[in-house]
Amino acid sequence: MDVVIIGNARCFHTMDWYREVAGIIKPRKVIFLTDLIESESHEKLVKESDIIADLYNIDWLLLKNQSNFGNIWRNIIKLLIIPVQIWKVRRFQEKNPHVIFHAITIYYMFLCWLAGIKFIGTPQGSEILERPDFSKWYKYFAIKSLHAASYITVDSVSMQKKIKEISGEDAAVIQNGIDVAEITDTDSGVTVRNKIISIRGMYPLYRLEEIIKSRNNSNDKPPISFFYPYWDDVYVGYMKSIFSERDLDIGRLAKKDMYTLMKSSYLAISIPLSDSSPRSVYEAIFCGCCVAVTPNLFIDSLPDCMKSRLYIVDLQDLNWFEKAVVKAKVITSIPYIPSEEALNVFDQARSMKLVCDLYYDPQKWN
Known part of the structure; x- marks a missing residue:
């Protein structure tokens, strides 16, 4: 079974995760399903050798630079195109029924939940440690997304404890690692x-x-x-x-x-x-x-x-x-x-090997 990473291709951490896994599980493929590649003055991280699939790219709709208003505008755009992205995820799953989905960040976990597919979820720090305390709506949908995940991985004990506290779900602590x-x-x-x-x-x-x-x-x-x-x-x-x-x-x-x-x-x-x-x-x-x-x-x-x-x-x-x-x-x-x-x-070559052994085993998904 191939692996599909659903996430933000402008994120250094996510792209490192994608490339490290791609090197470990060969000859199986790792596909990156994304809606963000190059916008808001972010450096383009995607290379020609990367296998990129379209989750309806929204780069063209975003502002030129990074700002608080730009963050709000991006969230508005994402809310408006959620139905399209849900359809995209479902279509991708229909065309590729034998793949393992891994959503990195709560937003992409949320998409997978709404699309009704099985997935591994990896939220990031403030998504769990801060935002649920400031927004009841965000907390509600975060909990729904956590419940929907087949497995959850986090990079700290503090996140593990907070996930247990707000959702009752267990999360495994595995460092993203460094190069x-x-x-x-x-x-x-x-x-x-x-x-x-x-x-x-x-x-x-x-x-x-x-x-x-x-x-x-x-x-x-x-x-x-x-x-x-x-x-x-x-x-x-x-x-x-x-x-x-x-x-x-x-x-x-x-x-x-x-x-x-x-x-x-x-x-x-x-x-x-x-x-x-x-x-x-x-x-x-x-x-x-x-x-x-x-x-x-x-x-x-x-x-x-x-x-x-x-x-x-x-x-x-x-x-x-x-x-x-x-x-x-x-x-x-x-x-x-x-x-x-x-x-x-902390060596990402070793930590990602652990992820592959534990969560990308096809036997777990058959």
Whole structure:
């Protein structure tokens, strides 16, 4: 049985999942069924070698750049074309009756539920940890989608617990993983780590202004390089207004360029209001950085070798940034060598092999 990934082809995580699985289950095919490929200033990730199927592409209907209004507009468009996409999913299933469907994010799980097909579901962090608390309608449809899934996978214990709490359903914790092979192959070209980086999205959720505020309270006030895969135009404008002259607004980076920057940095900062299982934090650790983070449940499940690269900050302490800088210089004086436990959990080649063994076994779907 072939596998069909239903998701957003603009998402780095989903595309990595798709390609890793495609390499593992050969000669079986992995088909990517999507409605989003290149829009809202997102980099086009789809390659000619990818097997892409159309879920009624809506790129042409979306705005040029990313913003809060753009997010609202995209959700309106998706609501309007749901009947068409339900028909598309059903037609695809009728033409390909012997496939395994895997929906990544609640929206695509919702589509599969409405289409009446069997599927594996993988929601993402805020879809479970935040949104059900702010919208009763969203919570209702999220629960329906969770109930409809034959299997549910998540990347953190916090998501697993919240799914059990709101729906009663069991979810398996399997890390999405990171590209350890490419990290290993990437040469930073430098021998001294001399940069501080912010590694999350340019949204209020990630509290980037708190980073600037504490940095400005430090003695040396070192520059910070901000790179981010997603952003809100209004928030970007606000952040630029409080940057120092030496701060760098890098924007989005290709994966290899991101790893190069991480390997030349001694401190990476990630202090969002909430978190599930932050891939960029794991990537920074494997690139040898010290990562400043706020207390979070995901930390408890990390192998010791990864915990040792973290500096837990107290945002109530006005000097947390300066203390993180001092700690990072000590931590990065020692090269990071991942343990076998860390590789088993976070190397996407190994974690996706586990997914394939557990959920893409044709015997489970006959």
